[in-house]
Amino acid sequence: MNKFKTLIRKDWIISKKTLLMPFWITAGFYLLIILGTVIAYYKGDVQGNLFDFPTDIPINAISYIANLSVVGLPGLMSIIFTIMLMQGALNEDIRRNCELFHRSQPVSIWLRTGSKFYVGLLGNWIVLFLITLFTFIVINIILAIIHQFNFYVAISGMLQALTAFIKTGLIVGSFTFFCSAIFKDKAFLKGLSIIVAVHFLFLIFNSLFGWKLPLPLTYLLKLVTIDTGQRILVGIDEFEALNLIKNAWNSILFNWKTLYQVLFSGALFAGATLIYKNKEIK
């Protein structure tokens, strides 16, 4: 366990810059909004109806959707930075000529890859959570001032969107991690290109010969798709809205798809480690 902690500390040190990048981007984004608002205020360009919400959507639904949206930008950033970090996970040491140094330490390969996988995914999730939490607080203070605030609805919206992005990150990150065990650089793009090529090849075979070969890109996209169930909230009353928000957990987390995603991710991690372990160090 101590060795795993040491590896995590080392992987955190070398990934720190990339992991913390979303904080700086978010800070810049907020600075731009504040600057824009201040300039607009002094120029008298602030719209009077900015916070006039549509009347056919329940107040709780507005709060819910607002809090779902809170995760949108940081979630997208999290996925991009997960790809950036994971695509160098198992090949960066080789490129930097320090693979021999790390491999000369008495540590299991599974611990080494586990630490990289853990830091790449969990690190990005923690950053995503912190940015989301900050945005959640800001948005809900504004909502509470101009509107009614329901903590249950707000936190449900935020957590559901967060869960959806975390699950997407899990699949995208695991796929990229797997690719990093095969390719020396640009692992994600190369891996995706192969999936797309195989997909279209199978598509051609299926249409030419009437075969039913499984289409890899379709399967991957199914696993990656974010489903937060927010489209169904228009034209319903407050009670129905609360019920739908509660039930949305079933479509987001408590279903077979989640199990598939976890198993798929585990299989990619194990596959990546076996490929990495099988490689020779010259």
Added chain:
Amino acid sequence: MELIEVRNLTKKYGSLKALDKVDMNIPEGRIIGLLGKNGAGKSTLMRCILGFLKFDGEIDIMGERVDHHKESIHNLIAFIPDVSSLDDRLTVQQTIDYVASLNESWNAVTAGRLLSRSDLPLNQKVGNLSKGMKTKLYLLITLSINVKILLLDEPTLGLDIVFRKEFFNTIIGEYFDETKTIIISTHQVEEVEQILQDIIFIDEGKIILQEDIAELKNQYSLISVPTDRKEELEKLNPILITHTLGKVNAIVGSDVKIEGAEYSRPSLSDLFVAKVGGSNE
């Protein structure tokens, strides 16, 4: 006691045989030089011993069978390749902490002593260190681990003479005793000749010779005569003839004597050239 036993070791890169049925025993308490031309198989042999490469044949380290990527081997054997292979992204302190935490046989007293004698900047990134400083750091982290075998693969490549001398002095002073073994692969054989006890010549993936250096040198003499007496030397069936200013030198059997010649012990590099031949480059 044999620390390393290699039996029938063969390693192929495609159709190229990098190692060809190598048999070798490495005893404890010896400093062994591994000499070979570029591409002779020195680095491949070391990487097979460390389990970094797949191979055919058997390697045992202190009775433990070496497999491809068997991490427990690194509890018995430490390795210094070219010093540039440290992780540039870590600081000196982070590198020391990292190696100390991963190695159960880490000796903090040795590490402290080596650190106090060096001027290593602890908060500096390894990538910003000079090659000499990187050498000191590599020595510190390697010699602070209590292992029986130390493999050095061209460790002083690109270092100036001062650091090269310091490197080997530190290894002999801080690491070596009669229970440990060091295997050094280097091109700069003249620099390590004085510290080596045994020598292994490797060529085209085969072990040409493995012998105690003193015994090897006792078998031969280096005879020098003026250039006009070259024919006399050629009649003695020397294993090597070289020329220096106004003189011709030959390596012959130690029992060979000729009148008016100067006698000395041949150097390792002369013996290597005699046994293996000139450069392939």
